[in-house]
Amino acid sequence: MDQLDRVSASRPAGAGAGHPAGSGRRPGISKAALGKAKLGAIAVSVVAFLGSLVAVAQASPAAIARMNTAAAGQATLAQSAPVAPSSRFRGGSQGSAVAPLNLPQRPQMRNVRPLVRSRGS
Amino acid sequence: MTTDIELLLDATPTPSVDAALAEVEAFFMSVEQRFSRFLEDSELSVLNRSENAGRPVPVSPELARLVQLAVAAARRSDGVFDPTVIAALEAAGYDRSIDLIRAQGAAFPRPLAADDRPGRWREIQVRQDARGSWLVLRPEGQRLDLGGIAKGWAADRGAGMLRPLGPGVVNAGGDMRAWGDQPGADTGTGWLAAVDHPLTAGVDVAWLHVRDGAVATSSVVTRRWAGGHHLIDPRTGSPADTNLLSVTALAPTAAEAEVAAKVVLVLGRVPGLEWLAGEADVEALLAGADGQFYGTPGISRWLVA
Numbered sequence: 001m002d003q004l005d006r007v008s009a010s011r012p013a014g015a016g017a018g019h020p021a022g023s024g025r026r027p028g029i030s031k032a033a034l035g036k037a038k039l040g041a042i043a044v045s046v047v048a049f050l051g052s053l054v055a056v057a058q059a060s061p062a063a064i065a066r067m068n069t070a071a072a073g074q075a076t077l078a079q080s081a082p083v084a085p086s087s088r089f090r091g092g093s094q095g096s097a098v099a100p101l102n103l104p105q106r107p108q109m110r111n112v113r114p115l116v117r118s119r120g121s
Numbered sequence: 122m123t124t125d126i127e128l129l130l131d132a133t134p135t136p137s138v139d140a141a142l143a144e145v146e147a148f149f150m151s152v153e154q155r156f157s158r159f160l161e162d163s164e165l166s167v168l169n170r171s172e173n174a175g176r177p178v179p180v181s182p183e184l185a186r187l188v189q190l191a192v193a194a195a196r197r198s199d200g201v202f203d204p205t206v207i208a209a210l211e212a213a214g215y216d217r218s219i220d221l222i223r224a225q226g227a228a229f230p231r232p233l234a235a236d237d238r239p240g241r242w243r244e245i246q247v248r249q250d251a252r253g254s255w256l257v258l259r260p261e262g263q264r265l266d267l268g269g270i271a272k273g274w275a276a277d278r279g280a281g282m283l284r285p286l287g288p289g290v291v292n293a294g295g296d297m298r299a300w301g302d303q304p305g306a307d308t309g310t311g312w313l314a315a316v317d318h319p320l321t322a323g324v325d326v327a328w329l330h331v332r333d334g335a336v337a338t339s340s341v342v343t344r345r346w347a348g349g350h351h352l353i354d355p356r357t358g359s360p361a362d363t364n365l366l367s368v369t370a371l372a373p374t375a376a377e378a379e380v381a382a383k384v385v386l387v388l389g390r391v392p393g394l395e396w397l398a399g400e401a402d403v404e405a406l407l408a409g410a411d412g413q414f415y416g417t418p419g420i421s422r423w424l425v426a
Contacts, residue, residue: 098415100409104328104424104425104426107327107426108425109328112306114313114315115290115303115313116127116292116299116313116314117292117295118292118338119294120340120367
């Protein structure tokens with residue numbers, strides 16, 4: 001059980017909670033409790049949770065997949081010819097050497113997992 | 122916006138908290154109603170239809186502020202961020218909401234007329250008249266698209282409304298503004314944000330600390346259709362031909378983060394990192410089409426190890 005599930009379980013009926021990033025679920029929220037609304041093109045999920053009820057949970061690191069596996073087969077998606085730099089950006093070319101970044105393989109923090117996710121839009 | 126909005130607030134639910142959350146929820150709905158280019162009666166559409174012929178058009182203070190932000194971003198990026206790309210977007214096939222394009226298929230890309238080429242953002246004027254009313258002058262024959270900045274701006278505004286009530290996050294489809302510390306986290310840790318894999322939604326590639334700041338991710342993968350994607354390179358008038366799949370930017374505000382992510386994505390890896398070197402308080406994580414990640418020198422301070 002993750003943090004917010006614990007919160008959810010600790011709260012009275014009608015109170016809801018989101019799901020942590022990486023859980024593979026949408027941030028689904030109990031509509032009755034949290035006023036999840038869908039109007040037009042946007043869906044608003046509103047979450048209020050009691051900090052005092054956030055239980056200490058053993059962090060369960062999210063599944064970390066590295067680009068070198070998933071991206072390798074799909075890299076052609078956006079792989080393309082260089083863009084001519086504008087006058088302000090002539091310092092380098094698309095092919096210049098920039099050292100790749102070694103991302104932490106299994107990031108984790110004591111008791112805490114991400115509650116939000118930044119995805120491409 | 123065709124996106125989900127999350128409001129996370131670490132506060133004891135009280136009527137005033139509920140009211141504030143409802144107020145922000147209503148605010149986001151009003152943003153969609155007022156600033157979508159896909160809604161004919163939105164304030165933005167009315168501005169874009171106006172036969173101004175060189176005359177400024179009265180607008181709300183909010184629309185004036187959004188246009189100001191867009192012009193400032195265009196100036197900072199030497200026009201790589203450009204609010205006058207709407208004709209190029211439509212020519213590329215993005216002529217309806219992305220939901221409709223996915224359901225109905227995209228129009229075949231067509232050549233962009235010479236008069237419709239982006240780059241005329243310098244002609245945009247925003248000012249107040251003697252009575253304090255806001256006016257916007259758009260380039261004649263050109264329409265404005267605020268889709269590249271409105272989400273971040275709205276997240277910043279929503280955060281300002283909720284901040285007095287406790288630590289929280291306003292997450293507008295991945296463009297988020299956070300303040301305070303996440304529940305259960307050590308003091309000063311901020312909130313943790315997972316960065317989505319550019320090709321596999323729901324899979325984390327990194328966790329970031331967000332300490333009283335903002336994160337935004339821009340991608341050429343998400344809003345994509347046969348023949349194009351939604352990120353126009355104003356220098357060519359066509360979907361950006363970039364060697365990056367996505368860019369996640371950290372900045373003091375969500376509007377700044379959103380702009381930075383888009384600019385770097387359009388520029389590509391090396392020019393993008395060069396541009397970032399001149400941007401104060403902005404860091405970025407770049408997902409390359411070569412399957413590698415790249416980052417600004419300071420990004421490691423924000424990565425959860």
